[in-house]
Amino acid sequence: MIKWTVRIGYLFVLTGLIVGSLFITSYSDQKPAKTLDVFCWGDFLGEELIAKFEEETHIKVNLHTCNSNEELLLKMKKGGVPYDIIFPSDYAAALLIENHLLRPLDKSRLPFFASLSKQLCGQFFDRDNTYSVPFSWEASLIAVNKKLGLDTSHVRDYSLLFSPPPHQLKLLSSQDAGENFLTAAFYLFGNQEMLTSSQIKEVRSLLRKQRTFVEAYCDYRAKYLFTKEHCMIGVGKSCLIDPILEENPQIEFLFPETGIFVSLENVAVPVSAKASEENIYKFINFVFRPENMALHIDTASMFPSLQESLLYTRKRSDYFKALPARILDNYPILFYKLVASPSTIREVWVDVKS
Template identity: 30%
Template sequence: MTQLVRMFVIVFVVSFGLIYLTSYLNDSEGYSGSNTLTIYNWGDYVDPELLDRFEDETGIKVIYQTFDSNEAMMTKIGQGGTTFDVSIPSEYAISKMKEDGLLLKLDHSKLPNLKYIDPRFMNLSFDPDNAYSIPYFWGTVGIVFNPELVGDLTFSSWNDLWDKSLRNQILLLDGAREVMGMGLNSLGYSLNDTEEAHLQEAKAKLLQMTPNVKAIVGDEIKMLLANEEAAVGLVWSGDASEIMDENDKLDYIVPEEGSNLWFDNMVIPKTAKNIEGAHQFINFMLDPEVAAQNAEYVGYSTPNEAALALLPEEIASDERFYPDEELTERLEVYDNLGKRMLAHYNELFLEFKMHKK
């Protein structure tokens, strides 16, 4: 019995010593459990130098974790087992997270740099008054095409995708809202339309496109288009920028009928432990110099009006990725259509995909 007690005491002393040593090392670096900030973001979606700079300026240690889909992010935050202080979801996910009670309200008095955001990108339908979210990057859905492979087509209209010369030459994103939205827009309808007759009309028109569709794919669409394995692709503007960096023959356009205006926004999840630090980080990312550096690194469009003025002219003046107000007025944010209507969109999209097979 004495030997057993002795072993227990040794284990206890060693365990306590390890805990103390870990705490001491953290404190010796200027960090403690209450002085960290866990950021949950898409992969390679922030300039690492800016994270280092934030640490240096605030003394707050940044822990950076990544997700690969809004759904995975929402599930992880919904489970509540992991602390996340700041996350960067897309607009439709923000709407759902609000409904599910997964977000904390923001204190705008702690975000003085909010004044630099372009008013066009504030107070949108998915978050009125930006009570829960602040714009991070934005973009469009449009068409990437290879001028050398499409002849005289310039894709000023969605309807150009139905041209018979494009047989087996189009790649589509594997997304119900994007593809159904394209069909609806091509008919002059809103991409948030819920009128059953309009939805059926859009599906019927999409079915007429199937001879032109080579494949419906996921993230590999970027590699396939850059490698010229198809002439045309329906893509997000951020992906278009990456594709064109890989192959400068390609071009990108948003058709005249309009399209989707998407946003990724900074939010504070309900799991946050360092709410003050979260506000500090969001305000830091809103600084024009910081936002400009981040936009150059990531390659997506910044909503920060003052940052845009600091970007190189060839970036800031590129209307493919910074369209003028006339076009942006024809763009629409995806509304939260509710579970039943979203399921119906998915059903119609699946019918289109099955027909393609």
């Protein structure tokens, strides 16, 4: 699933949203007993999954969609709908928790919790999963065309993304400023809490050097650029693996030993939720049933937090289905956490692209 995330802009507006009381709403304290308001990405859950839940439970789902975490928060600020269940990404969940905007979950009512992939639980934003539960995730890998003849048997780090491709070819990189900045920082310095001013200068220099051999900064057009061989190397999102390989089996996806960046989508309940807890937990448990999570995987091309659900997918390839365990069992999981202020990252990115 391609998500139009705008991490830096999101962080700039968040403070204003919180000051303005994020969950101001014009709704009354009551809503129809058989109604749930769910907020998620536009291509995330899918009509089949929602229809199945409604038929089984006779609970009406009002599905509200967004293209970014920023949009999710802006719509909450605008008011009008007190969302009962939301699906924030890891960095968004961190800020929602920090500002006391999520309701603690009763894990005794979540029988699936013990079966979740342990590597996805207890992450930096919610160490005890008090407020959120991992639902699905995607990885940023390195895609390489086999025609380059590179030795890809041992890929230690991200040097392939920061070195000029052979034969004066061009590179494809992410369109996200934060992802590019964080990847460069990790490549240079490993895991850091915050960069020094001299380290930021080195990141800027590396990204400016990389810019000279970048064909495009994009996510959505990556499939076209890889399959048509306009780019022979670059960042490859896991959600594009099947469509890319269907059109061009010469593309190979690589796994840096130092760690793989992931984006983790979570289930959470806002403090402003108006639906009954019974109905909220019915929905959460429903989407975590393996056969139902498989419908989500087929819709959004995400990796699941429940490995068992891969047994029920109808559209994903065997290669795709083997990747979650391969990644989680063999590589450190990295998150796009800010190691510099949003204003610094934005300023560096503007300079790099100018």
